[in-house]
Amino acid sequence: MGTSFGRGGATTFQQDLQNADCILIEGSNMAECHPVGFQWVMEAKARGATLVHVDPRYTRTSALADIHVPIRVGTDIAFLGGIVNYVIEHDAYFHDYVVAFTNAPTIVGEEFKDTEDLDGVFSGLDADQRSYDPASWQYEGGPVQAASGQREQEFDEKLREREAQGGGEKRHQPSVAAAGRGESHGSGGASVPASVKRDETLQHPRCVFQIVKRHFSRYTPELVEQVCGIPQELFLKVCRTLTENSGRERTTAMAYAVGWTQHSVGVQYIRTAAILQLLLGNMGRPGGGILALRGHASIQGSTDIPTLYNLLPGYIPMPHAHQDEDLDMFIEGASTEKGYWGGMRSYMVSLLKAWWGPHATEDNDFCFDYLPRLTGSHSTYETVMAQLDGECKGYFVVGENPAVGSANAAMQRLGMANLDWLVVRDFSLIESATWWKDGPEIETGELQTEDIPTEVFFFPAAAHTEKNGSFTNTQRMLQWHHAAVEPAADARSELWFYYHLGRIIREKLAGSTDEMDRPVLELQWDYPTEGAVAEPSAEAVLAEINGWDAEGRPLASYEQLNEDGSTACGCWIYCGVYTTGVNQAARRKPGQEQSWVAPEWGWAWPANRRIIYNRASADREGKPWSERKAYIWWDDEEAKWVGHDVPDFDPAKSPWHRPPAGATGAEALAGDDAFVMQGDGKGWLYVPSGLTDGPLPAHYEPQDSPFPNLVYPHQQRNPVRQVFSRRHNRYHPGPGQPGSEIFPYMLTTYRLTEHHTAGGMSRWLSYLSELQPEMFCEVSPELAAERGLEHNGWATVITARGVIEARVMVTDRVAPLEVQGRMLHQIGLPYHWGPNGYAKGDAANELANISLDPNSHIQEVKAMSGDIRPGRRPRGAARTALVEEYIRRAGITPETGMEVRGGR
Amino acid sequence: MNETDVTKDGQRHVRPGREATTGVHTGPGVEHVPSAARPARGRGEQAMVPAAEFGSYYGKPIINQPVWESPDIPGYLFLGGLAGSSAVIAAGAQVTGRRGLARVAKVGAAASAALSTVALVHDLGRRGRFLNMLRTFKPTSPMSVGSWILASFGPAAAVAAGSDLTGVAPGIGAAATVGAAVLGPPLATYTAALISDTAVPAWHDAHRDMPFVFAASAVTSAAGLGMLGAPVEERGPVRLLGALGGAAELATERLMEARMGLAREAFDEGRAARYHKGAQALLVAGTLSSLTARRSRFLGAVAGASLLAGSALTRFAIFEAGLASAKDPRYTVVPQRARLEARRTRPSEGPRSNGDHPAAPPTGTE
Amino acid sequence: MVANPFASLLEHGDPATAAGYVDHPPRMGFFTDTSVCIGCKACEVACKEWNHVPEGGLQFTGMSYDNTVGLGADTWRHVAFIEQRKRVGQQVTGAAADGAAPAESGIRWLMASDVCKHCTHAACLDVCPTGALFRTEFGTVVVQEDVCNGCGYCIPACPYGVIDQRHGDGRAWKCTLCYDRLGVGAEPACAKACPTDSIQFGTLEELHLRADRRLAQLHGAGVSDARLYGRDPDDGVGGDGAFFLLLDEPEVYGLPPDPIVTTRDLPAMWRRVATAAALVAGTVAVSFTRKAP
């Protein structure tokens, strides 16, 4: 999303679904996983909208859909790509919108070679490094920098230029993928290159439109049928439904969640959707957009103020050990010459001022050196590898349960078993806290408690009902919650834990003269505390995040931030949430008392905007595209943009504005550059920069798949996916390779309404446990007949990573599909259970491999091959033996499935 | 298409979300899209989330299972009948000067009443709150009515028996005997209303005949007790009663079964069937032997015991048939559906009847 | 003058009035429109939370996603899940049974949240010997937990299988239509929690209108399976305070197709009981006046 549109958040808000004429939910089971938000889908349906659900299973969402399309897991790019092809072939794209607001007319450089030319890969592949050099993907006429995503791709470029000019010393240049920087769901800025060449007739053979057209021409209905197992008639029905409900008069919205992201090409799934929505002209308009349904209550918040290793608050990249030696160099690398990221210095300086206060001065680079530095990719899975390799010695597990919830649960536990210390903070004794005494490896004898060196500390955590704070939800909206009760016994909030941990560390270090301790000692760490347990004030933290000026007055907008250290701000995109000293996130004005957009409920970043890129809701001249889809428009009399929401545009910039030559930053944006964060002000059908695995989506098979890639017969998998072949993380043979028939079925994992993720918040509760008491698998009657599975009986499911047992649910809701001439059975596995808690069961993640999307480092748990047999799994050592037997039978070696090219 | 517009002035034509419809906005195009893979196949060849076959939700019962337990409640039905009828016999014997029979019947009535109270209290979920039964008087609740009957009958029967055994206060004893005899018949028969006044098919659908079965069965059991306990020379009336009661019980039970419709089949299942068969054999034996047991003490005792046991088994059979009919949704659904169909085909029919017989519209407090 | 004790069984009209309330609030109830239910079970959980209903035990039933099975002492809201090889409306799904006739093809997943019907003529209330069950001023039927002695009579009396005895407690429990919340003008917990408004709470009068409109709308849209259940004041229980829009026959959801309040036949039963009692007295009398054979 970030690379396509400029910001990584959902482009719309759930309530706006009510205005859609058609809603496509794909890669999400919205009714089950977002039941409250689903009411807006129902609202739209009540008004006549059509609901399409594309899901391998017939779910509670499908039950309410007008069209349900069962799909083979891992093939959404082929499906969506097929629709892109249909839209272009049938001239069903919204021509005026495409020309005005997308990069369709932009000419791409001559060096670019598509998958069409290179047998399934893009130009720039470095097979040894398992990475792409994106240099050849650029527009003709010069580089453009991505608003989010892998921003340092251009940074490398810039540094090289500098070296060429003799400006810098010779540097070590780690590959982009290895550096793992800047996975961003965030807000970026645009770098507008001086000379983007455009052909508004869309005829130039190297214009983006023609490239996209050629690229997707393979994705015919016949191919979709073969790859996805979707009958052509049904596919065409979806095509017609989407195109009939898009364009000038109508809008279609799309919603997705982790059914799209958890793939080794996950980001490109969303890219395909973005292309489609741009072609159909649905972005920035009411009832349109792409709704990324985010997961945990504040998962959006935890990327905005990140728990990610590679970001600082507000999507400022984390400095790199070698590249970012001082503030100037950092700013040069991370910011853009033009556009909103041009303000990077003021955001960064204000952040440093918020953290180190008076210690941060112009002379010491505002304590820039105090920030930790990246030495490479440290995503959660790479950290597990580091644990296994003995490099990572201590680990905090806070608000997660990797022994159940992370792919390849055994690897997670074995990693933790190789630590010196482990801290777990949770409500109850989750599996991640007790694996050392009762985990599966203890049962199989692989680990003995006495031999495990890890010292495990468990701290009870306070729940959100027991503490003040905010959630940032799926639509980028902050909502404040007030403590309803005091935490019981020793349970404490995260805020309490980290504040007092910091306080104690600082007390212990007090008086130290060691340089190393100065970042800690000089930190501003003085929040007021309240109550018997000395709980730090969450509102004080919010005030710091919002920021203040030199006089300590709360700021109203990030435009007020300064480079000179006179302002402090903990997260620039949240600046304004505490404007006038009032907690804007705590606003709860009832819906009946305000417009349907409800701007006075909570506070959304950026600047309390609810639909972003909303300039695109009006045509080039600033008039709503349609009478019935008016959202933001240019008011001639007032000479400004007005409408139902905060305009995502310079409010006074007229639609006819053309930037003067040499303009910079936002000034350089023309009156019809609706995607204001983008380097060229346009929505990107083609992504010249910012992605690690190609400028256009291409269908690749999942890491473990029994089917050959029909789209690119010589390229089975995403060449630059991240793979880690380890003893406990072996991959399955590719199609046609000996042993591939050992794992003939596709497995997919997902959620149920009744439980929450790895179960820490539901398996301990009797009211939820009784609703879904046990791990089960969903199989079709046909598969049950084929394998002798009995409804209500037991089944054993096996991959090269592990084996689990589950009760059998034989149901028509999981339909077998005809794929490439054979019947494919898919097996559904909810992933909520583990051995602890009240409702128990085997964890689906024992089966999952660790193979990651190279952009987001998200694991591929939505599609993998496996086997199933009736009966319960073996116990004790026989459990491991069964997996080993499968590995042997399938002839799996450390090299299996590791290919970059080919792979069949 | 969404009928709501987002105009410059805000939303137009808003509709509440609860009016969503599914599967009607698919527009022109393919109506039936065959799945490429799934072959045609009959139902039920493979166990799976069961296709909801006609008329039931996974074969689960429609009504909740009675929580009344055996032997408490069937025992109560039996003992109530025994006590009630015994009290009448006691009065008859008293009046006709059969002192031995009168004593057996009085003691029997008092003891059965006491035992039945124990059974009733024992079956309560909250025994300590037994007295709440007398909190109100509700003619709509046979249990309330019965509680009052039992609460008046019990002391009367006890006084009658006590006076008889001890010889104390014969006047009061006589009055108590009469009182118990007056309350006895309702005590013996109200239990039919008690169980028929439920949604349990085998009970409710028999509600017209159940009072007569219970009346006969009550007489049978009390006669049986008299035959067991009374001196040979005083047994005449109870022998007659035993024969009458036994025969009537057999006959009314047959009639009841014949008229209750589908729920009758519940008498052919499991425990109910065993009790049912046993009851009939014992009743036939008891009836015949009471006719022939003119002089033999032994034969009289056998006849008495058979009648007692037969009567008891009748109650147990009816009780178990009720449970079986409650457990199987067929008994609830099929007759109701037939009733609906009948109404559908004869829509002009007047007030609905419950069951396959024309019920007079209830008209008041008769 | 003694009021007719069977009046409440017989009369049409407002049950609260029949129960002797004067100047009472309008009758409140539920219209549960199962065609928009998403089976989230929020209603089940909200009810348990609010009313402190105990857990009902862990049991994997294989009955689709229903592991609660039915209404009972520990389940006052129950969501049924029914998988069928049939289409809902004109839904298009590829997960269809091929080769079948178009009407038979496709699959649908019916979900329905069931609850106490708060019958106009409530058998449970009629038969309760202690008066623990009573009619509230809102026309609903509520058990007083401090009065119930666990006689169990209400349980087989209820034609819908709603009320039940709680193990280890002995008393009978069921939905109170959140009497405590109604008392303070709040909506019942289950309806409040329902994200799709499948459970609609309000005055019965208004709900009837709404349901009739909705039915017409669905029929107009070709959802010919839609029907109202418990809406008819002339049905065997005098209409339900909580009624439903269903997409299939009631029994498919575990509901009786044509329930009748059992006490409707009670006057007839009493007559026969009286006759039978007279017969007992008469037969005994006769036997003492005759010579034994």
Ligand SMILES: Nc1nc2c(c(=O)[nH]1)N[C@H]1C(S)=C(S)[C@@H](COP(=O)(O)OP(=O)(O)OC[C@H]3O[C@@H](n4cnc5c(=O)[nH]c(N)nc54)[C@H](O)[C@@H]3O)O[C@H]1N2
């Ligand atoms: N009740 C409940 N709600 C939740 C959560 C919970 O645990 N319980 N978790 C929260 C969190 S953390 C998240 S991230 C969200 C996730 O929300 P969702 O993404 O909606 O949840 P999932 O069930 O993981 O996956 C959605 C669907 O993807 C389908 N699917 C699997 N593979 C594919 C594929 O290849 N293509 C397509 N098109 N579909 C596929 C699955 O069948 C499943 O129905 O839910 C949030 N909400």
Ligand SMILES: Nc1nc2c(c(=O)[nH]1)N[C@H]1C(S)=C(S)[C@@H](COP(=O)(O)OP(=O)(O)OC[C@H]3O[C@@H](n4cnc5c(=O)[nH]c(N)nc54)[C@H](O)[C@@H]3O)O[C@H]1N2
């Ligand atoms: N196979 C498979 N694996 C998956 C997925 C999948 O679809 N399939 N989905 C993935 C996704 S999207 C997600 S988000 C992850 C989720 O996986 P995890 O995050 O590992 O699992 P949770 O159970 O959500 O863990 C959250 C824990 O935080 C605790 N907790 C809640 N509130 C607080 C608090 O305030 N403080 C503290 N200290 N603890 C708290 C809870 O009790 C719980 O144990 O799983 C991922 N793994």
Ligand code: SF4
């Ligand atoms: S759990 Fe919370 S976030 Fe999820 S659907 Fe329910 S209300 Fe919304």
Ligand code: SF4
């Ligand atoms: S449904 Fe049953 S429990 Fe509820 S009021 Fe009616 S008879 Fe009573």
Ligand code: SF4
């Ligand atoms: S169990 Fe309780 S509520 Fe039910 S009838 Fe008996 S006393 Fe009344």
Ligand code: SF4
């Ligand atoms: S009305 Fe109240 S008691 Fe009844 S089901 Fe709803 S929440 Fe439960």
Ligand code: SF4
């Ligand atoms: S809360 Fe509403 S949508 Fe959810 S299961 Fe209950 S009735 Fe259905």
Ligand SMILES: [Mo]
């Ligand atoms: Mo998530």
